[in-house]
Amino acid sequence: MPEALDYRLPSRATPMPSAAGLRFSFEFFPPASPLAEERFWRALRELEQFDPPYVSVTYGAGGTTQERTLRAVRRILDETSLAPAAHLTCVGASKSEIQRIAEGYWADGVRHVVALRGDPPKDSPDFTPHAEGYAFAADLVAGLRQVADFEISVAAYPEVHPQARSADADLDNLKRKLDAGATRAITQFFFDPDDFLRFVDRARAAGITAPIVPGILPIVNFKRTLEIAATCKAAVPSWLCALFEGVQDQPEVRDPVAVSVAADLCRYLVARGVEDFHFYTLNRADLTAAVCRLLLCEAFVANDLHGHAPVAARAAG
Numbered sequence: 001m002p003e004a005l006d007y008r009l010p011s012r013a014t015p016m017p018s019a020a021g022l023r024f025s026f027e028f029f030p031p032a033s034p035l036a037e038e039r040f041w042r043a044l045r046e047l048e049q050f051d052p053p054y055v056s057v058t059y060g061a062g063g064t065t066q067e068r069t070l071r072a073v074r075r076i077l078d079e080t081s082l083a084p085a086a087h088l089t090c091v092g093a094s095k096s097e098i099q100r101i102a103e104g105y106w107a108d109g110v111r112h113v114v115a116l117r118g119d120p121p122k123d124s125p126d127f128t129p130h131a132e133g134y135a136f137a138a139d140l141v142a143g144l145r146q147v148a149d150f151e152i153s154v155a156a157y158p159e160v161h162p163q164a165r166s167a168d169a170d171l172d173n174l175k176r177k178l179d180a181g182a183t184r185a186i187t188q189f190f191f192d193p194d195d196f197l198r199f200v201d202r203a204r205a206a207g208i209t210a211p212i213v214p215g216i217l218p219i220v221n222f223k224r225t226l227e228i229a230a231t232c233k234a235a236v237p238s239w240l241c242a243l244f245e246g247v248q249d250q251p252e253v254r255d256p257v258a259v260s261v262a263a264d265l266c267r268y269l270v271a272r273g274v275e276d277f278h279f280y281t282l283n284r285a286d287l288t289a290a291v292c293r294l295l296l297c298e299a300f301v302a303n304d305l306h307g308h309a310p311v312a313a314r315a316a317g
């Protein structure tokens, strides 16, 4: 008989990730309508309980959401105690325009930028840099370093970026981004945790010492996930297709399956020493919150931390 799990945890309060030795950060996209805005804020507030070191806000493909990204980031600064990380891409902007945006971020109090080359607009699939712009994220990182002392995160690809000449060339590129002044890599999503672990091993062997944070995608919509995975060449295992087959329109089945898949992925990584996780929330808090709660409860049990006074009791003195 397997030993029963003992979830002796505070019944109402969520344990803090730091007490469990874990850190969760969350990615959102900037809302495009009043309804989406409401959902974005609800999700952000719901996930605030996990005390994220930062919450990041994407910059639309083709540089399309610049204003919305700025607005969302400013509101996070004004109305919450969260630290926003503003995504910034090279797409469609000259170096001086990017400098102006970065200066505006710094003046507003943004201290963390996720620096990316960006994806081109849908109607022109090949990336063509702006005539007076940055061609690659490494150049953007160097440019941002000239503007201010930002904390800079960059993208990494456990399954290799689709336009890379080779896996080694892609790793060299990650190293260039870090050498240019980035301090952390956040990965593209993946479904085989060994892809991530092998990638980290290769990066360490190549002399990369910066944190490499796994990007975790709790699956909100499987069909859409397949489309995105095809674009960024992330492998979708056949067992995953089987799990979601026929349940896309049954949220009461689909959502627990999505939570279970993401939690299993994270558990595997936690068991191998991973402590930081970056969740692609797609502006939905429920799936990500469920995964975080499971991981925290399990970490508390595994580390025998449940003898601690419940968070609520400690807060009350």
Ligand SMILES: Cc1cc2nc3c(=O)[nH]c(=O)nc-3n(C[C@H](O)[C@H](O)[C@H](O)COP(=O)(O)OP(=O)(O)OC[C@H]3O[C@@H](n4cnc5c(N)ncnc54)[C@H](O)[C@@H]3O)c2cc1C
Binding pocket: 057, 058, 059, 060, 061, 062, 063, 087, 088, 089, 114, 115, 116, 117, 118, 119, 135, 136, 137, 138, 154, 155, 156, 161, 162, 163, 164, 165, 169, 170, 173, 177, 186, 187, 188, 189, 215
């Ligand atoms: C965590 C994360 C967040 C993201 N957020 C956004 C977002 O907000 N908005 C958005 O539009 N996209 C976003 N993306 C997607 C990203 O913009 C795309 O994956 C894009 O195609 C590559 O961006 P990059 O910063 O990795 O580019 P780079 O690091 O510049 O690499 C792009 C490609 O060029 C190659 N390369 C780099 N330097 C050279 C060189 N000197 N010579 C030849 N080849 C080179 C690399 O190997 C790679 O194949 C995100 C991705 C991740 C993982």
